[in-house]
Amino acid sequence: MTTISRVETFLVAPRWLFVRVETDDGLVGWGEATCEGRSETVRTAVEQLSELLIGRDALRIEDHWQVMTKGSFYRGGPILASAVAGLDQALWDIAGKRYGAPVHQLLGGPVRDRIRVYGWVGGDEPSEVRDQIAARVEAGLTAVKMNASGRMSPLASVAELDAVVQRVAAAREVLGEHRDVAVDFHGRFTLANARRVAPLLEPYRPFFLEEPVVPENSHLIGEFVRSTTTPVSTGERLYNRQEFLPVLQAGIAVAQPDLSHAGGITEVRKIAALAETYDVQLAPHCPLGPIALAACLQVGFATPNYLIQEQSIGIHYNLGAEVLDYCVDQQPLTFVDGYVQRLTAPGLGIEIDEQAVRAADKRGHAWRSPTFRHLDGSYAEW
Known part of the structure; x- marks a missing residue:
């Protein structure tokens, strides 16, 4: 034993x-x-x-x-x-x-040889979006994800709506027709705002529209799905199959469980199988570290309905350490032509630098989510 x-x-x-x-x-x-x-x-x-x-x-x-x-x-x-x-x-x-x-061999063996990845890009101004996307394209990515907006009023102004459209338009201009941009509403939009802006984005063919409502309002997501032809995604703040079932029934196209939040490999494997019965693709949320990314990839290599993988190399959150800093060998998690090749080493397929981890733990961290406020001083969704 x-x-x-x-x-x-x-x-x-x-x-x-x-x-x-x-x-x-x-x-x-x-x-x-x-x-x-x-x-x-x-x-x-x-x-x-x-x-x-x-x-x-x-x-x-x-x-x-x-x-x-x-x-x-x-x-x-x-x-x-x-x-x-x-x-x-x-x-x-x-x-x-x-x-x-x-691990993917223990899950039934590989169904693919490589997994497409995407990276997050920021910037509130169209020029910043252009620059950051251009840098990601130069680094070899074929897909990016961007926030639709910063703080949003409960009923958005014309200027707020136009700013969302302008940023997505700038992204499409840089990416062209053969690369993809996903647009993350981040739960910052009310249902009314989300329904209003979605048709305005359709000419720019977003890859998907993410988290149009906060997870506690999952009962409303079907209303949003019916308001747009663009694929809809959600799931980073859903933690088990039971919480995914209503949004799958509501018609989402992409499920986004997080392997560090939704019960790990064991539960996400089951979420993937449930999603497959609804003709829904998997694109796990992962703006996290190398272990979470490796776990996602192991599931992806053995899961038929796996669309794409988020990864956080170079994301703005990474202050003080980068994803690959804790890996003895960075090669397994590097990407070529927008893909990560199949991991072949035993287990999760990466070797963690234990000495670096123990040293980092002595310094620790106290990361907290930012707090947004509306112009009247009331709480706004981040």
């Missing part, structure tokens, strides 16, 4: 929480339990959940997932789901190393 002997957590810059699980026979698995702005709370949850794992067989991954998610009267939510996700990724990493195979 491969027995779990130790669980550790590391709070590392820029805003990530890594999980290290060790077995009595010397295997080490890594996971990422980052919950942006709440990682210290998740760290405590990981410590509590480790009580259920120490002394038990590391290879009973499904059973551990069941106990961690259901072994308490109060269940669910981003804190618990993120803690479970980090531990689950680490257990799959151990399983792959134990059997000498990448």
Whole structure:
């Protein structure tokens, strides 16, 4: 039996929480339990959940997932789901190393040889959008994602609406007809604003429109889907199959679970299968670190309805460390012609620089989400 002997957590810059699980026979698995702005709370949850794992067989991954998610009267939510996700990724990493195979082989084997990736671009002005997209194209990407706006009024002005259209138009001008731009509403729009702006963006053929309403208003997303011909995506703040079911039934085209929030590899695999029955593609949310990215890719190589993968190399959040800084070998997570090639090393397919992680944990971080305010001083969605 491969027995779990130790669980550790590391709070590392820029805003990530890594999980290290060790077995009595010397295997080490890594996971990422980052919950942006709440990682210290998740760290405590990981410590509590480790009580259920120490002394038990590391290879009973499904059973551990069941106990961690259901072994308490109060269940669910981003804190618990993120803690479970980090531990689950680490257990799959151990399983792959134990059997000498990448995780996607344990999930049924590869269905593709490479995965397309996209990167986030910012800039409130059209000229900034042009510059940042041009830089991403120069770096080899064939797809980008941009915020539709900054702070939005509950009922947007003509100037606010026009600014959204101008930024997307600038993006399309740089990208041409053979590259893609996804537009992220980021939950900043009311349903009324989202329905109003979506038809104005259709001439620019967005790849998809993301999170048009906040997740607690998922019951409204069907209204938005019916207001546009553009594919609609959501899911970074949905944490299990049950929460995805209503938005799948409402007609979204792209599901975006986050492998560090939605229960890890074990649950996202099941979300993908559920999405497939609705003819919905998977494009996991991942503006996070190398472990989360590797976990996403492992699922992607074994999942038929996998569309594209977000990655955060060079994103504006990454202050103090970059995605590849914690990798011994950066080559597996580099992209060529807008794709990442199939990972072949055992487990998650990357080697974490443990010395760098331990040093970074001593410095720690205290990343928090920004707070937006409307002109009248009331809270605005970030």
